[in-house]
Amino acid sequence: MLDINFLRNNLKEIQSNLHKRGFDFDVEAFKKLDSERRNLQVETESLQEKSNILAKEVAQEKNQTTKNQKLKDAKKISTDLKEIKTKLDIALIDLNNFLLGIPNILSEDVPEGKSEDDNKVIYKKGTIPEFSFKIRDHQEIGELSNGINFEESVIIAKSRFVVLRKEIAKLHRALSQYMLDTHVENGYEEIYVPYLVNKNSLEGTGQLPKFEEDLFKISNEEMYLIPTAEVPLSNIYRNKILNSDELPINYVAHTPCFRSEAGSYGKDTKGIIRQHQFDKVELVKFVHPEDSEAELDKLTKDAESILNNLNLPYRKVILCSGDTGFASSKTFDLEVWFPSQKTYREISSCSNFRDFQSRRMKIRIKQSKDNILCHTINGSGLAIGRTLAAILENNQTEQGSVIIPEVLVDYMGGIKELNLSR
């Protein structure tokens, strides 16, 4: 959510900034909602004041006749007040819903563009492997020894879920352990969180009210399965005031993520790239506004370090205006190389939300005069399923085995190579 005062004073600038996203900010509609609200609020508050004064006078009035007269006046005001209050409530809700639907303002350095095709590559790292044989995609590799099974997951659940077995399941576990350990070494506190969250939390991070169709909702309660650990991690401090000396706060959590993504059928139907359930190690920072740009770079580097250590070829991309997420002011994507697709695919998305989320969550920093909103930053470090798939594809051999990256060997109980073709 944007600062309403900032909005009032910078209407044109904000309109053109949001236009870069392809968002049409209706200035006239906003002005109308805001002035309606203001008129009603001024009127309500002055009536309330009268009512408060009269109520005090009634209490102190000794003369029975004047007291009765005042009681009569007070009753009249009370009725009027009730009426105008309902109008004000409606105006406030309308204005608030309008504000909740406005995306975040983009940073100046976000390149303009319409879709992901306009994202700008910042750099590429690692060497793209050359294969002298006909390569398999990660699904084929996994199926060699029944390490990846989609028939069983359909029986258990439905399509877009997966069952992993044996060394592949172990590799999946090894990856999350390795990532957690690495981030803890780099100064993040490991957190375990609920996988079901309430509506307020999802509103706080921006998934609701706009993107309900992407979520799985529990039918017997007002609860949702988390689409990312960003939601529980960020909401830890909802409605809290932080001391500036405890910042930055760095959290890491490993959770499953659940995404309904109703509109995405037909995309990435093969393999484990796009699933209703996947695991992810997530990084979240609460920072002072002055530090948020630098902290986004730090967090992105921390996510990159995993790719570097796993020797996976990747590139760093800055999302263009049209592709940057609703709540984000600036996003770097890390994209890993998939030999079977001959392309880079997103494996981490690192965003600076500035005060957009903290305004919704009311996370503030204690300051002598006025408290200020903190900034939130988060990013994947990394998506486990996609990392697993990338390792299978990039590290495959002609014999149908997969070389385990050195940093994972200990986590794999000493296994250096998966012999899948047996």
Add this chain to the structure above:
RNA sequence: GGAGAGAUGGCAGAGUGGUCGAAUGCGCUCGCUUGGAAAGCGGGUAAGGGGGCAACUCCUUCAAGGGUUCGAAUCCCUUUCUCUCCGCCA
């Protein structure tokens, strides 16, 4: 799941219809004191919003939502959460 008790400021905790945005203590902070510190003494210290160039002023908030009343932290209803006991369970 059943029975009971409760939810008040950063924390602890008083307050059961008007004098309450809320005693008191702790914490924090400023000043005095001191060679310096501690102790002591004195002052300040909730959040959000409206109006005003400003000094300032007004409104809201005692878990959340609704109700009664001229007036609600206080009375009534609903929901959520916490604690104790019983049951169940990993």
